Amino acid sequence: MLDIPVRFRNWIILGLVSALMALILLDESVFGPALPTIQSDLGLSRTATHWVINAYLLVFSSSVALGGKLRDMYGLHVLVGLGGSFFLIGSLLGGASQSEIMIIIARASQGLGAGMLYPVVATTITATFPAKQHGMALGVMASTGTTFLALGPLLGGVLTEYASWRWVFWFNVPLISAIWCAIALILPHAPITKKTQEKDWLGLSLLLFGLLLFVYGIMEAPVGGSAQLLIVAAIPTGLAVLSFFYWFESKARSPLIDVRVLKNLSITACCTTTFAAQYCKLTVTIFIALYCVKVLELSPLKSGLATFVCVSAAPITAPFAGRIADKYGSRRPVLLGLFIAGTSLFAAAICIQHNLLYPTLAVLFIWGITLPFCYVPSVRLTMNQTTPSKRGEVLGIFGTARIMGGTIGIAVSSMILSLTQTYDAVFFTGSSILGLSFLFALFFMIAKESEGSSGIKN
Numbered sequence: 001m002l003d004i005p006v007r008f009r010n011w012i013i014l015g016l017v018s019a020l021m022a023l024i025l026l027d028e029s030v031f032g033p034a035l036p037t038i039q040s041d042l043g044l045s046r047t048a049t050h051w052v053i054n055a056y057l058l059v060f061s062s063s064v065a066l067g068g069k070l071r072d073m074y075g076l077h078v079l080v081g082l083g084g085s086f087f088l089i090g091s092l093l094g095g096a097s098q099s100e101i102m103i104i105i106a107r108a109s110q111g112l113g114a115g116m117l118y119p120v121v122a123t124t125i126t127a128t129f130p131a132k133q134h135g136m137a138l139g140v141m142a143s144t145g146t147t148f149l150a151l152g153p154l155l156g157g158v159l160t161e162y163a164s165w166r167w168v169f170w171f172n173v174p175l176i177s178a179i180w181c182a183i184a185l186i187l188p189h190a191p192i193t194k195k196t197q198e199k200d201w202l203g204l205s206l207l208l209f210g211l212l213l214f215v216y217g218i219m220e221a222p223v224g225g226s227a228q229l230l231i232v233a234a235i236p237t238g239l240a241v242l243s244f245f246y247w248f249e250s251k252a253r254s255p256l257i258d259v260r261v262l263k264n265l266s267i268t269a270c271c272t273t274t275f276a277a278q279y280c281k282l283t284v285t286i287f288i289a290l291y292c293v294k295v296l297e298l299s300p301l302k303s304g305l306a307t308f309v310c311v312s313a314a315p316i317t318a319p320f321a322g323r324i325a326d327k328y329g330s331r332r333p334v335l336l337g338l339f340i341a342g343t344s345l346f347a348a349a350i351c352i353q354h355n356l357l358y359p360t361l362a363v364l365f366i367w368g369i370t371l372p373f374c375y376v377p378s379v380r381l382t383m384n385q386t387t388p389s390k391r392g393e394v395l396g397i398f399g400t401a402r403i404m405g406g407t408i409g410i411a412v413s414s415m416i417l418s419l420t421q422t423y424d425a426v427f428f429t430g431s432s433i434l435g436l437s438f439l440f441a442l443f444f445m446i447a448k449e450s451e452g453s454s455g456i457k458n
Contacts (some may be wrong), residue, residue: 010128012186014137017121018144019179022085023172024114025145027056028282028406029152029311032289033304034165041165047219050414053286054407055104057216061403062208063115066256070116071310076124078182079116084180087113089175094169106169110210118399126383132326132366135380139322142376147315149281150368153289157304203256206245210409214238218411257397267385267394269445270378271401276437277374278405280345280430282395283413284310284364291423296357306357310364311371318372322380330377331445337373338441340366342434349427381445409433437457 031038037051037232088331090109097103121141129137159167217234249255262268285307292303309446324333344367351360379398386394 009186013124013128014140015144016179016186017124018141018374020117021121021141021145021173022148023175023179024118025149026152026155027110027114027172029149029285029307030156032153032286032307033157033293033300034160034168035286035290036293037160037165037300042097042100042103044100046418047414048088048104050219050286051100051104052107053282054215054219054410056114057403057407057410058211059108059111060115060118061400062204062211064110064118064399066401067116067119067399076120080120080180080183083113083116083120084176085113086110087117087176088173088180089113091169091172095166096164097169110172115403118403119395123395127162135322135324135376136319136385137322138376138380138383139319139372142318142322142372143315146311146318146372149285150311150315153285153304153311156305157299157301159384160300160304162301190208200249200252200254200256203245203249204254206241206248207256208438210238210241210245211404213241215407215411218408226259231248254371257400258394261394261397264385265444266446267382267398269441270334270382272399272437272440273338273374273445274398274402275405276338276433277341277371278402279409279412279433280341280367281311281371282406282409283426283430284345284367286410286454287413287417287423287426288360288364290334291352292357295355295423305385306361309361311368313365313369314371317369318339318376321372321376324373325377325380327401329383331441333373333377333381334441334445335382335438337370337377338438341368341374342431342438344370345427345431345434349424349431352424353422353429438454 024393035052038044038052040044044052067079067083070082086109090106090113094103094106097106113257125137125141126134148352155171156168159165159171213234215238217231217238220231220234246259249257249259262271288310289303289307292298292306293300298306321333323335344363347363348360348367351363379395382394382398409430412429416425416429417423
């Protein structure tokens with residue numbers, strides 16, 4: 001590790017983990033404008049095209065809890081090396097893809113790497129900065145991440161139109177390599193307290209298998225053909241496997257996800273908030289791009305610009321969300337964000353019904369302003385209600401809820417689009433999800449934020 005004065009090292013560490021989050025968020029939004037071209041070049045069906053997104057999210061959501069456990073057991077450096085390797089391999093393989101199977105495997109590898117890297121971010125920030133600065137530091141991280149989230153659609157459109165969709169994968173290679181090396185040189189070695197803890201491979205398998213069945217059933221049911229009955233049966237089967245996973249984790253000595261954490265309804269409310277926000281974020285960034293290309297017949301670059309408008313305000317408001325949460329607590333910003341975001345999506349659905357592009361972008365711009373108010377105060381509240389030794393594991397649960405929101409959001413939105421052939425129905429559903437999350441947070445999210453107040457102890 002390089003010998004850097006503490007007053008500088010803390011901010012350099014914040015910059016590095018913010019860059020890591022930026023790369024993860026960038027890979028969620030950069031593919032929207034490229035999807036129609038990928039579909040055409042590789043001859044993918046509509047459902048297979050959506051699997052390019054969901055393979056990443058499905059593996060991400062299943063492995064982020066594992067990443068939290070590995071962080072607590074082996075430390076940040078091992079986790080960054082392992083996660084970075086999978087992400088790098090997936091990026092190289094994706095750019096060279098010649099078939100549906102190859103590109104889906106590449107995206108799954110990226111998702112595995114991203115899932116392992118995700119717990120590095122918030123746990124490193126909360127370990128580096130004092131509690132009174134958590135909101136500020138998380139806001140800076142969120143601002144950096146959402147900047148790249150906003151630039152993702154524009155970058156995807158530029159690369160697709162002026163180079164090739166393959167560069168949507170390959171541009172990751174120098175970025176992850178540079179971040180990987182910098183973290184190895186600068187990030188201090190955190191103490192390891194759970195080296196001998198068992199790894200819950202059965203729990204991981206149950207989570208991945210249950211999610212895969214559930215998501216597969218939702219996405220494939222509208223086009224099931226002769227296998228329609230078996231495909232539809234995958235939905236309740238997947239739910240049954242996930243229910244068994246919950247029971248198994250509640251009894252396991254060393255669970256992948258300590259579901260007892262969810263007995264704290266305030267943390268559960270934070271998880272449902274980030275689930276709903278991620279559901280709608282992926283719905284907007286993917287389906288507004290598809291709407292622009294398929295319905296309005298815009299070019300990949302113009303569809304990328306349209307998507308950029310929707311999320312362009314998020315980097316600006318993210319630091320304010322953190323500072324407001326530090327000053328007034330997390331509950332009120334979350335409720336405000338959920339209410340305005342849900343109302344904005346409802347208005348966007350009405351505009352889409354009438355193919356009104358500019359009014360649609362205007363209300364989605366407002367939606368983008370409120371997006372950080374759903375994320376930043378929620379992760380702040382979760383961290384501040386958790387003792388330091390459990391933060392990696394609890395962040396794994398929080399991250400799993402977040403990424404599952406995106407996974408299920410893509411699956412459900414794909415199903416709705418296949419059944420209705422209308423994009424407004426997709427956005428009406430997203431608005432309803434935010435409305436339900438608002439009600440849950442209204443009744444169960446509490447303002448108490450002292451460390452360990454949740455009862456989550458060693």
